[in-house]
Amino acid sequence: ETGVTQSPTHLIKTRGQQVTLRCSSQSGHNTVSWYQQALGQGPQFIFQYYREEENGRGNFPPRFSGLQFPNYSSELNVNALELDDSALYLCASSQSGTRSSHEQYFGPGTRLTVT
Amino acid sequence: SQQGEEDPQALSIQEGENATMNCSYKTSINNLQWYRQNSGRGLVHLILIRSNEREKHSGRLRVTLDTSKKSSSLLITASRAADTASYFCATLALSGTYKYIFGTGTRLKVLA
Numbered sequence: 001e002t003g004v005t006q007s008p009t010h011l012i013k014t015r016g017q018q019v020t021l022r023c024s025s026q027s028g029h030n031t032v033s034w035y036q037q038a039l040g041q042g043p044q045f046i047f048q049y050y051r052e053e054e055n056g057r058g059n060f061p062p063r064f065s066g067l068q069f070p071n072y073s074s075e076l077n078v079n080a081l082e083l084d085d086s087a088l089y090l091c092a093s094s095q096s097g098t099r100s101s102h103e104q105y106f107g108p109g110t111r112l113t114v115t
Numbered sequence: 116s117q118q119g120e121e122d123p124q125a126l127s128i129q130e131g132e133n134a135t136m137n138c139s140y141k142t143s144i145n146n147l148q149w150y151r152q153n154s155g156r157g158l159v160h161l162i163l164i165r166s167n168e169r170e171k172h173s174g175r176l177r178v179t180l181d182t183s184k185k186s187s188s189l190l191i192t193a194s195r196a197a198d199t200a201s202y203f204c205a206t207l208a209l210s211g212t213y214k215y216i217f218g219t220g221t222r223l224k225v226l227a
Contacts, residue, residue: 041220042119048214103148103160103163109155
C-alpha cells in the first residue's frame with residue numbers, strides 16, 4: 001500500500017460528457033502527477049502539480065485539466081470525452097527534492113470507459 | 116510518445132527460474148526506476164537506480180544500468196507464481212519537470 005488513493009475505481013461515460021477523477025496523495029508529499037495508460041501500453045504523462053500550480057504538461061489537449069488543493073490532493077478533469085480517452089488513469093504522488101532520489105508512488109488507478 | 120522500449124514484450128518461465136528483462140531509453144537520465152503492475156492496477160515501485168550507479172540489489176531483484184548504452188536490465192531470481200505481472204522501466208530526465216517516461220513493458224508469466 002502506497003497511501004495514494006483514487007476515486008472512483010471504475011467509471012463509464014458517454015462520448016461528449018465530462019469527467020472528474022480524484023486523487024489523495026501520500027502524507028508528506030507535495031507533488032502529484034497524472035498518467036494515462038491505454039490497454040497494453042505504458043503510462044503516458046499528462047501533467048504534474050506542485051504546490052497547487054501546474055508544473056509541466058505532456059502531449060495532451062487542453063480539454064485535460066487539473067487542480068491541486070492546499071492539502072495536496074488533486075483532480076483530473078476531462079471535457080468533451082472521446083472514445084480514445086478510455087484508459088486507466090493513474091495518479092502518483094512524490095516529494096519534490098533531490099532529483100536523483102526522486103520517487104513516485106502510484107495509486108490503484110481509475111478505469112474510465114467511454115462509450 | 117514513450118521513450119523506452121522493453122524487451123522481451125512477453126516472457127513465460129517456470130517457477131524457480133530466473134527472469135531477465137531489458138529496457139532501452141533515448142535521452143540522458145537522472146535516474147531509472149522499475150515498477151510492477153498486476154492486472155491493470157496501480158504500479159508498485161520496485162527499485163531506483165541513479166545514473167552514477169551501475170548495479171543495485173533488492174531481495175531477489177538485481178538491476179543494472181549502462182548509461183553509455185542507454186539501457187537497463189531487471190533480473191528476478193528464483194521466480195514465483197506471484198511474480199506474474201507486467202514490468203515497466205521509467206526514466207527521469209536530467210532537468211525540467213519531474214515527469215517519468217515509461218517503457219512499453221514486459222509481461223511476465225511464471226508457471227507453477
